[in-house]
Amino acid sequence: MSDEMDIDGVGRLLAPDIVESIDAKRTADVLAAFSELQDAEVAVVLEELDDSRRIVAMRLLPRARAAEVFAYLDHDLKEQIITGLSDDVAAQIFNEMDPDDRIDFFEEAEDDLAQSLLKRMRPAERKETEYLLEYPEESVGREMTPDFLKIQPEWTVQQALDHIRAHGAKAESLDTLYVTDKNNRLINHLRLRRLVLADPNDRVESLLKTTRTTVRINAMADREELVTKMEEYDLPVLPVVDEKDELVGIVTFDDVADVAEEEVTEDMHKMGGLEALDEPYMAASIPTLVRKRGIWLAVLFIGEMFTASAMSLFEHQIAEAIVLALFLPLIISSGGNSGSQATSLIIRAMALGEVTIADWWEVARRELICGLLLGALLGLIGLLRVQLWQWLGLADYTKDYFLVGLTVSISLVGVVTLGTLVGSMLPLILRRLRLDPASVSAPFVATIVDVCGLLIYFGVATVMLGL
Amino acid sequence: MSDEMDIDGVGRLLAPDIVESIDAKRTADVLAAFSELQDAEVAVVLEELDDSRRIVAMRLLPRARAAEVFAYLDHDLKEQIITGLSDDVAAQIFNEMDPDDRIDFFEEAEDDLAQSLLKRMRPAERKETEYLLEYPEESVGREMTPDFLKIQPEWTVQQALDHIRAHGAKAESLDTLYVTDKNNRLINHLRLRRLVLADPNDRVESLLKTTRTTVRINAMADREELVTKMEEYDLPVLPVVDEKDELVGIVTFDDVADVAEEEVTEDMHKMGGLEALDEPYMAASIPTLVRKRGIWLAVLFIGEMFTASAMSLFEHQIAEAIVLALFLPLIISSGGNSGSQATSLIIRAMALGEVTIADWWEVARRELICGLLLGALLGLIGLLRVQLWQWLGLADYTKDYFLVGLTVSISLVGVVTLGTLVGSMLPLILRRLRLDPASVSAPFVATIVDVCGLLIYFGVATVMLGL
Incomplete structure (x- = not known):
């Protein structure tokens, strides 16, 4: 860790001074304090304030600054502020916001609140917002801004350069300029740096790389493609076109960073076996938390019921050798662990494009070898454990203790190999069936591995111990 | 999905044509084909080619273009190319590379190869590379480029503007310009757009926002801070300073995107219960895969051995009521699932800064309620399952089947609540102890929940069934 303070530290440090200035109604002091901070830092200070002071602070900020700061807040705080401010002040702040930040709020806001805000906004901004809201949820159109040059x-x-000087103030990004034909169709792009580095008398077209097409994305595409495309091409800005290839907007790297973060959170939640939570943990209500987790927990539970049915086939064996039951949790959990390792590896590798369905045979070959080796490792530890405990008198695994140890050991090789193979192949199969590997792998792997693991264990035991 | 082709599709489509041109030695055709592609696309085509054609293609590309394309390749391919090219051609390509891309290669390259390349590079580039390699691994210094204006x-x-026109061609990013004093200390920053939008006769200092300090990062800081800082402040470029606050480099958003991706992969692997793999799945050797997984699998296995010890305490109860063994896997897995849900939620929320150690009490309160509700849900399903199967004659859970069902049901409430609480609290406790929650939570949660789950189950059974 460095000795620099992080952004939350800045917020906590400054909040007390600002509280004092707000309470003493020293407006100039509040504004002076805020003018020394970055927008992101003002947002952190606002988070630290209590509800009523937060509204006061927001009302004091110049509208344009308030609009910038607003974009850094969580949705819950945004809603608290908007309902706390008078409708007109709220609408004024919304007029000043970047169109994509405005959409972020409208997407999650209650219908009543959205309508009342829209009604009070300037006609131009209202029209723009309504236009962007027509794009489907999670589409590129919802993430873009139509303010570009x-x-x-x-x-x-x-x-x-003169055109940029005259009209560039409102554009969200000027780092890349887009060149269009008379019909507004995207022809090419030009980095501002290239324009600045060029001779002022050159023509724009002479600067264009005519042979390469500008990378673009369709406004109706899934927003996940945004992340992939911008990362693959290392682009800070991506132009958005409609089906006629007309330029309709741009997306900037910071919007994509947010999208990428949400997608990663979604994947992590799904891998943890729950419906993705699309709000911060602390903001989620308990009914929401229970619903998001309860669904998968119940699905997993119902799947695992097959283990009870499978076990009932071996009641006789258990009765004959109670000692078998002792190692049951150990064997089952080893299969589950090796399966979840393989699933995590393959799901992440697919997300990064390192593994595709076409690689299934190679993946299966590698995982089979890994599974056998890992199984042998655990099998060896297991065998030693049984022998050692018996010799040390820490446990009594009956007179057949050596055979018990061997049963555990052989079962582990089988169960771990099975877990590894099922865990690696299932994500590929699910992708092939056009299902989301992240969300359905966990329950299937768990159920298949547990049920088959039991069959392997009791199968081996029946043979080894002659039950 | 959109109808656009993704970057891999572009590669697969074009590779055959280029193969033909290479084999027929039609150099002009190869170059023409490449000139129509983005750097990232050329890299994908190279990936599709076999080893010898890849070297030929790389040799044909102009050195500067080859250097740009090189940065988009995986390390293994880079190494194959460099060893395939003559040492002088390789050094020429390295001379043209961005310093940070060059460092990426040197960090992972064998010492011999690195030394032989360094020896052949131009003195200026060699000095620059050696200077950057002096920064510690995983530090900000390793990610930055010293080419800035x-x-x-x-x-x-x-x-x-004249200065930029004269010296800007080599700088990696011109979107933000940095203003320094006579001692090279960073005073402030200016977006290029602001300079372009300004009156040419204005002074630079009149354009600066004097009240706000420019966000910066120390070259010795951990590179994880880069990601946090650039995301929190939504910055496309971050200036890097040394301990005297002198400007030593800049980091651009695309480098940070790569760092962020690696960190997420690390977290996902750790949550899946394996040592993070720092290379693509397909590039990792089988010994590496086995080692990265075997360590944690063995740790988990040894932890789970406690279940065997715990079970041996209840041999008597199992012998009395074999029926208890049937539900053992079901109960244990439910505890594990609820635990891993809670762990995923809290680890991700901590990574996003939504939950801190200070929130532990609130988290515990919420998770206790969630756990009880989720446990009640599963308990109810479990109770119905036992009754239903008995009535339908699908299984015989002895004459005490109602009590067996109740035992299962009550145990589930306890085990799920326990799993939820342990799963949510452990990451916080580990963070408090300055351990990495992502890497050690899974094994601890599994072991604690499984062992305690057994105690709860057999404890309830002993009371309910009077064993």
Whole structure:
């Protein structure tokens, strides 16, 4: 760790001073304190304040600044602030916001609140918002901003720079400029740096790399593609086009970082065996938490009931050799652990594009070898454990203790190999069936491995101990 | 899904044509085909080619282009190419690379190869590389590039633009310019767009936001801080300073995206119960895979051995009521599942800063309620299952079947509540002890929940069935 303070530290440090200034109604002091902070830091200070002071602070901030700061807050705080402010002040802040940040709020807001805000917003901003909300949820259109600058290929560099100077103030990103034809179709792009580095009398078209097509994305595409595309091409800004290839907006890296974070959270939750939670843990209500977890927990439970049925086939063996029951949890959990290792590896590798369905045979070959080796490792430890405890008198595994140890050991090789194979193949099979591997692998792997693990264990025991 | 082709599709589509041109030695055709592609796309085509053609293609590319394309390849391919090319060609490509991309290669390369490359590189590039390699591994210094532009506060906008035009061609990012004092200390920053939008006769200092400090990071800081800082402040470029606050480099968003991806992969692997794999799955050798998984699998296995010891305490009860053994896997797995749900939730929430150690009491309260509700849900399903199977004659749970059902049901409430509580509290406790919650939670939760789960189950059974 470095000795620098993190952003939360900045917030906690400054909040007390600002509280004092707010309570003493020293408006100038509040504004002076905020003017020394980055937008993200003001947001952290606001998080630290209590509800009523937060509203006061927000009302004091210039509307444009308030709009910038607003974008860094959690949705719950945003809603608290908006309902706390008068409708007109709220609408003024919304007028100043970047269109994509505005959409972020509207997507999660209650219908009544959204309608009342829309009604009070400036006509231009209202129209823009309504237009963006027409794109489907989780589509690229919902993440983009229509505030961008277009330049014409026949302009000179000087003309382009003048145009930017005149109209660029509102654009969200000027780092890349987009060149369109008369019909607004995207032809090419130009980094601002290239324009600045060029001779002012050159023509824009002479600067374009004519042979390469500009990477673009369709507004109706899934927003997951945004993340992949921007990462694969290392782009800070991506132009968004409609089905006629007309430029309709741009997406910037910071919006994509948020999308990527949400997608990772989704995957992690699914791998942990629960429905993805789309709000912060502390903001989620207990009924929501119970619902998101209860569904999968019940599915897993019902799947695991097969173990009870499988076990009932071996009641006789257990009665004959109670000692078998002792190692049951150990064997089952080893299969489960090796399965979840394989599943995590393969799901992540698929998400990164390192493994595709076409690789299934190679994956199966590798996992079979890994499974056998890992199984042998655990089998050896298991065998030693049984012998050692018996010799030390720590446990009595009957007079057949050596055979018991061997049963445990051989079963472990089988169960671990099975877990590894099932855990690695299931995500690939699910992807092939166009199901989401992250969300359904865990329960299937668990159920299959546990039930088959029991069959292996009692099968081996029946042979070894002659039951 | 959209109808657009993804980058891998582009690669597979174009590779056959390029193979043909390479084999027919039609150099101009190869170059023409590559000139229509983005750097990232050329990299994908190279991945599709076999080893010898890949070397030929790389040799044909202009050195500067080859250097750009190189950065998009996996380390294994990079090494194959470099060893395939003559040492001088390889060194020429390295001369043209961005310093941070060069370091990426040197970090993972064999010492011999690195030394032989360094020896052949231009003195300036060699010195730069050696300087960057002096920063500790996983530090910010290793990720930064020293190719950036500084401007002076007393310059006019026109002077600054002229300076950029004269010296900006090599800089990795011109989107943000850094303003330094005479001692090279970082004073402030300026977006290029602001410079372009300004009156050419204005002074640079008049454009600076003097009240806000520029966000910066220390070159010795952990690279994880990079990700947090750039995401919190939504910055595409972050200036890097040394302990004297002198500007030594910049880090751009694409480098950070790679770091973030690696860190997420690490977390996902750890949550899946294995040592993080720091190379692509398909590139990892089988001994590596076995080692990374075997360690944790063995640790988990040894932990789970306590279940065998715990079970031996209840041999008598099992012998009296074999029926108890039937539900053992079901009960144990339910505890494990509820535990891993809670662990995933809390680990992810901590990583996002939504939950801190200070929240432990609130987390415990919420998880206790969730656990009781989820346990009640499973308990109810379990009770119904036992009654139903008995009535339908699908199984015979002895004449005490109602009590057996009740035992299962009550145990489930206890085990699920326990799993939820342990699963949520352990990550917080481990963080408090300054251990990595992601890597050690899984084994501890599994062991504690399984052993305690057995005690609960047989404890309840002993009372209910009077054993």
